[in-house]
Amino acid sequence: MSNGDWNTASGWVGGAIPGDMDRAILNWGGNTVTLAAQAPDVLDVRIGQDENSNLQVNAGGTLNVLNRLYVGHNNSTGTMTVASGAVVNVTDILWVGGNGSPQAVTGTLTIEAGGTVNVGNHLWWSAGAAGVATVNISGNLNQTGGILGLGTIDASNPSGGVATVNVNDGGVLALNNISGSGGSIQPGSIINIFGSGQVTIPGDFVSVIGTYAGNGYFAGDGVVGNVQADLTTNPGFTTVTVVQAAPVCMAGNVRYMNSGDWLTASNWQTGNVPCELETAILNWGNNTVTLNGAAPDVYQVRIGQDEDSTLEVNAGGSLTVVQRLYVGHNNSTGTMLVANGAVVNVTDILWVGGNGSPAAVTGTLTIEAGGEVNFSNHLWAAAGAAGLATINVSGVLNQTGGILGLGTIDAVNPSGGVATLNVEDGGVLNLFNIHAAGTSIQPGSILNINGSGQVTLPGDFEAVIADYASNGYIAGDGVPGNIQTNLTSNPGFTTVIVAPLAVNDWGLYFFHQ
Template sequence: MKQTLLKKRILSLSILVFFLGAFNVTHAQLNTWVGGTSSNFLDAANWTTAAPPATFLAANTFTIGAGTPNNPVLGSSGYPKTSGAPTSGIITITTAGNLTSSGNINVNGACNDDGQLTVNGGLFNVRNNYYVGGTAGTALAIANVEVGGTLNVKSTLAISQKQPGTVNVNGGILSTDAAGFIAVGNYKATYVNCLGILNINSGIVKVPTTNGLVIGTAGTVNIDAGKIELTGNQTAAITTYITANKIKVSGAALAAGKTISNTYNAITNLTTVTATTTIWDGSTWSNGTPDSTLEAVITGIYTTGTNGDITAKKLTVTSGSLTINSGGYVNVANEVVNNAGAGGIVIENDANLIQVNNTTNTGNAVVKRNSNPLSRLDYTLWSSPVANQNLLAFSPLTSNTSVVTTPITTVNRFYTYDSATNFYVAIPDPAFATTAFAKGTGYLIRMPNTAVAAPGTETFNGVFTGVLNNGDVNLTGLTAGQYVAVGNPYPSVISADSFIDVNSTGAGSGTLYFWRKTNNLNQSTTPTTSYATYTKAGPVGLPAGSGTANEGFTPNGTIAVGQGFITTVPTSGTIVFTNALRSSSTTAQFLRTKALAEKSRVWLNLSEGTNPVNQMMVAYMDGATTGFDSGIDGKYINDAATALTSDIAGEEYVIQGRPTFSDTDVVNLNFKASVAGTYTIAKDHVDGLFATGQDIYLVDTTTGTETNLQKEAYTFTAAAGVNNTRFQLTYKTSASLKVNDLAFDENSISVYKQNGVLNINAGNTTMKSVKVFDVTGRLVLEQKSVNATTTALKNLAAGKQALLIQITSDDNRVVTKKAIN
C-alpha cells in the first residue's frame, strides 16, 4: 500500500512539474545554438539571437541541437561559484544536442535533455525540474556527472519520462534540494520501452527527502564504486528495491563479488547504499556471511574449526589470519589474495581450499600435509600444492649428498620417474638443491635421516609454502602409453574418477598407481607389489593381516593434497588437471573403500606363507565388457615377479570389470611365482550381491580342487614360473555347470578388435584350439593348446578381409564364426 501511494504521489508530482516546465517555455525568448564560431556557450556569435546571452536573463530559453561544427561548452571563466553563478531560463538539449558544462550556472526553468549533458566541473544547478528523456521518442537521452562536477535539481530529476534515459555518475555528485526527488523509470503508461537507468560508477548520489528515491517499473539503479546517501532511515524501502533487483551491483564490483550494502547510521541520520564486501573483524562479518556471490575480506583471526567453513566469490586476507583446520574447507569462486604476510593463510593437514575459476592467486600460503607412519628408509611420492616449493627446503634432513667412487655412487634420496626406463632416477647433486617441485609432477622422497628405524614408525609433517596453485595444469609432450609420475597440484583433494574421465584415452590408460607406505627391503626374496591400484571399478591395495606396517593400504577414490601417483599417458600425450576435479572431501587417507550399490566385487589376496604379495579384484558393473575397458580395467604394473592377476586378452590385470553378473561366468586367472613355495589365495572382502552369500569358487585345474572362498582360503604349492591356465574363478561347482550345459555357439562367442588385434571371448567355455581361414578356405593361422576362455590372434597377418574363425572347445565342440580383420 505504501509503495502504491508513493507511486501515485510521484506521478502527480511529475505531472505538476511537467506543466510548470511547459509554462516557462511559453514565456521564454528562444535562443538556438548554431556553434559556427566556437564552442563557447557565452559567445553571441554561436546563437541565432543578435544580443549575446551572457546575462542569462530568466526570460531566455536556450535550445541546443547539433552544432555546426561546434558543440557548446559552458566554461568556468568569469563565473566562479563563490561570486555567484549566472542565471538562465530554460535549457533544452535536443536529440542531436550535446552540452558540456564545467562552470557554474543556475537554470530557473525546467530543463529537458533529449541529447547529452556532461557536467565535468562546477555546479549545474537546476532550480526547477530536470527531465532526462522528456520528449516522446526512442533515442537515448544521457546525462554524465564527471569528477569535479555537480548536477543538482531543486524539484524532480526524472530519468526517462517519454523516451529512454540514462544518468551516469562517474565520480561527480548528483543531488536534489531538501524537497527534491529522483524518479527512475516512472514513465506514463502511454510511453512504452522508456527504460530509466541510473549508473553510479563512482561518486555519490544525495537525496535528502524522505522516500526521495523512487524506482518505477522500467527503472534500474546500478552501483559499482559509488554510493547513495538518503536522509533518514530508508532501509526498508531500499530493501524492497534490492529484493526486486531494482538496485543491483554492476561493473568491477560485480566481478569482485560485491553485494549491495543497505545500512542506516543513527548518528548521521543517513541511509547509505553501496556495493561492498563482507569483512571479518575477528568476531563478526560486516555484511553477513559470505557466499558464492560475495567477496570476503579477513582483517582478524579466523579459524574454520571455530568460526565455520567459508564459501566466497573472492577471498582477501589483509591482516590477521585464516586457518583452515583439519576437516574444514574454504570454497572460493575466484582468486585468493594474501596481503597479511607469512602465516596469513594456513591450510592444515586434511583441510581443503577449493577454487572454481581459472584466476591468479597472490601471496604465499602454508599448506601442511602429513605422511603415513613410516620408518627412516621409507618413501613417499609427493606433489606440491603451491608454486616454487624447493625440494630440499621441503625435506632438508633427507639424505642429499653424493659419494664419489668409481663410478659415482649417489646417496641422494630425491627421485623423479623415468618414463622411458620405468625406473626412479636420483636428481643430480647439487642440482636438486635448487630444484623446485614442477606443477602436477610426482617426486619420490625418502624420510629424513633422523626418522626412527624399522620396525618403529613416525609421521613426517610436510609443509609447503608458496602461492597456491589454481586453474588448468597440463603436462604436455609426453609419450602415449608410457607410465608417468604425476601428482595432485591443488591445495584440495581431487576426485580419482574425475581424473580418469579426462585422462583415459588409449589402451592401458585410466589406471592410477599409488606408492605403498613402507619400503620392502626383501623384495628379491619375498616380493610384494609396490603399488596400490585404482580404477573406476574400485581399488586394490596391499593385503592386510601380515602384521607388517604396510598392511591394509587401499585407495578410496580421492587423491589427497600433496599426493603423487603413477598413471599411463593417454593418446593425446597430455595429462590434464582442472579445477573441476577438486573436492572438499576430507577422507583422502587411502585407507578404506566405499562399497557402491551398482557394483558387485570380490577382492582376492595372494600371500606366500605369512608374507602378503598382492591383491586383485573382479567387479561386475555397468559399462564393463569382457574385453578391455579404459578407466575400468587396471593393468598389473608388473613390479614384482610373484603375482595373482586376472586375464584379459592374454595380459595381466589386477582390476577387471565385467558386465552384468551371471553365475555361469568364468574368470581366468594368471599366476606367477619368482620362487617355488607354498602360496595362499584368500578372499579379502566383497560387496554387492557377493555380500548376500553368492558362492565364489576358486578352481585349481592342476589338482582338480574347487574351493568356496566365501568359506575358506586355498593353500597350494607351486614351482617357480608362469602358469596362466591353472586357476579360474567360478560361481557354481563344475557339477552344476555341466548340468546347465554351457552354451557354445555363435551367440555365446564374441570376436572383437582391440589395439588392432582380433580377440576371441568364448564366454564360459574353454577353447582347445582356434583356426582362421580366408574366404577361399586357405588356413592363415592356427592356435593350438589355447586352454583359456579368451585369446588374442596376435600373429594374424591377413590384411583387411572377411575371415572364418573355427573354434574348438575342450570337449571337442566346434563353432565357426565370421569376422572382419
C-alpha cells in the first residue's frame, strides 16, 4: 500500500511481509517501494500489475525470488532499479515488459554500477505483442540457465514486442545461451554495448554473434553492427565488445609518465601508445619503461631527454623506430637494455651518448645474448663534445647502411666525446662501413672485442682494420691491437676476432698477430 520500505509489515495488505509461499504484488497507484536490507525469500514478485509501480533495491538490499520476477504486468508499467551494493536473485524466469499476453505492458530494469542480478532461467523481455522492455546494465546481470529472448517468448518466434538492452560502460551481461538460428533477438529489438561493456556466453558463439550483428541486432557505441566477438578475453566464453576505433595518429611528441609498461596507454600523456608519426620521449625523473610485447611503430624514440630515463625491451618485446633512436639526449643520461628474445629495429640513425650538441649526455646501450638491434643508417656514439657512450654487445647489432662513428658525428672529425664499444664473448657486431682513412674511431674512443666476439664488414677491410688496430683503436681481450682479420670465416666479409694464443717450443703461450 502506498510508498514505503519493503520490510515494513504495515505497508502490506494483511499486515505481514511476504514470505516464500507468497506472491508480492506492487501496484498501488504508481507507488515506490524501497528495499535497503535483506528481505524474506518470496515466491513471486510482480512490479506493476494492473497499476503502475516502482521497486528500488538500494545499497545493502537483497531480494531472493524463488520463482519468477515480473517487471511490468497486465496493462501496466513496472520499473525496477538495482543500485550499487544491491543483489537480486531470481530462481526461475525474469520477465521484463510483459509475460506473453497481448496487453500493453512496459517494463524498465536498471542495474546500476555495483548492482547485481542473478537469474536461473530464461530472460523473456517484451514477450507479448504490445510489450516494451528496456534493460540498462551498468553492473552485472548473470544468467545461469535458460536462454535469451528479446521480442519473443520462445527464442524462436516473434512476439510483436520490442526490447532494448543497453550494456553500458563497465556493465556485463553474462548470458547462458542464445539461439544459434538467430531467434533470440527479433526484429525491432537490439542489444547496445557502450564503452567497455561486455556480453559473454559460454562456448563458441563467435559466428553466431557475427550473424546477429550483421542483421542489425547488436550495436556498438550506437553504431549498428559495430561489435566484435572473441574467445580470448574470457577463455571458455565468447565475449562481445565494441569495436574500438583506432586512435588518430598525429605528428608530435608524446611523453611517458612515471615508470611502467610501454603498452599501457594511460601512462602516455596523450592517453594513447605513440604511433608512427609521433616521437616517444622517456624522461620522467629517472623512470624505467619496460616493453614485453610488440609495440606499434613509432617515429622517434628519445631515452633521457632533459631528464634521465631507462628503456628495457624484454623477452618477447619488439620495437620498430621509423626514424631515429637516441639513447641519451639533451644534458641527460639514457640507458637501454635489449634482453634475450627482444628485437629493436631502427630505420635511420642510432645515436648513443648525444646527437652532436655540446650538452653533457651519457648513453648506455646493452644488448644481451639473444637480443638483437638492427639499424639502417649511421651509428653515431658520443657525437657531441661532452658525449659519453658505452655500447655492450653480447647479442647481435646489425648495421645495414651508413657508417660507424665513435667520438665523431661524421666519421671524419672528432666530436670531443668518448665512446666505448664492447663486443662481448658470443656477441656479433655487423658493420656496414668504416672510414678507410682511420677516422671512424677518434682518439679516446675504442672498439673492444672479447672472447669469441666478432665484428664483420662487407668486402675486404683487412688493411683498414689493421691500421685502426695499430693505432690502438681496436682491442682484443683488453689489449689494443690484439686482433686478427680474415676473409674466410664469412665469405664476402672481413671478420675481426681476438688474436688467438700461440704456443712456442717451450710450451709458453704468447699472442700471435
